[in-house]
Amino acid sequence: MDLETIYENVKRRGIESTTGSQTQTHGGSRCLVLITVGLGLICVLLLVFIILLHITITAERDLIKSYKNTVEEFNQTINSLQDNYTDLMTEKHQLQNNFNSLNKKKLELESKVTSLSRFFISTELKSWSDSRQYCRDRGADLVIINTEEKQRFISSLVSERVWIGLSDTENEGIMKWVDNSTLKQGFWLKGEPNNTNNEDCIELNYNRGKPGWSPLNSWNDVACSEKKKGICEK
Structure with missing residues (x-):
């Protein structure tokens, strides 16, 4: 084989080797981009999830707080109604005693009126x-x-x-x-x-x-x- 032929073979192999390296370099860059994009999407999704989770937790916390406030108000209302009921029962007993006393006096007066109607001078x-x-x-x-x-x-x-x-x-x-x-x-x-x-x-x-x-x-x-x-x- 003459020198010219050897040179042509070496040159051709060099070109093929460079082309392959370039091809491999382009493929690696593409994978890196895809990975970066994927990670970015995952970060976005995680961020969205964290935001939604925070919103949900905040909403639940507010709901629990509102529920506690409602329960406290309800308990206060019950206590107030219980106090009012006790006062009303006390007033009822007093009115009942007054009624019984007045009824007794009424009967006494009726008895006197009846007696008076039986007598005359x-x-x-x-x-x-x-x-x-x-x-x-x-x-x-x-x-x-x-x-x-x-x-x-x-x-x-x-x-x-x-x-x-x-x-x-x-x-x-x-x-x-x-x-x-x-x-x-x-x-x-x-x-x-x-x-x-x-x-x-x-x-x-x-x-x-x-x-x-x-x-x-x-x-x-x-x-x-x-x-x-x-x-x-x-």
Whole structure:
């Protein structure tokens, strides 16, 4: 082989070698670019993920905070309602007690009104028998007093001496009421009855404020012909 041929072969191989190196260099650069782009995309995606995660965590934190605030407000509302309920129950009990007290007074007043409607005092001065007839003409009779409570009540109604429905006109010393029942408990003035001058009819002696007088010591026997008003009971 001559020198010219050898030179041509070496030259050709050199060109092929350079071309291959250039080809390999271009391929490596392309891979590096692709890797760089990929890493960039991954970084972008990671950044987006981190941002979204931060937003989500922040939103959840705000939601939890809002929930806690709502729970606290709800608990405060419950406590306030409980206090209001307790106050209302206390007020209810007070109102119930007031109502019961007022109802009791109402019943007492009704009882007094009922009692008052049963009693009336004659408007004319008459003897015991005429006063009794006055009562009977009006569907009543002279009052019968057989309890301490009734004696006190009748005493509170009068402001003068009045006839009551008690006498011993039939049998001296045996006091009987107008319904023919025998006297069991009397409310006499001191020293009465004394039957002075044939005193057979009984008056309720009004001497309120005088020494020795009391609602439970106010009966006196007098002559049945004396003129005075009578207290009638229906």
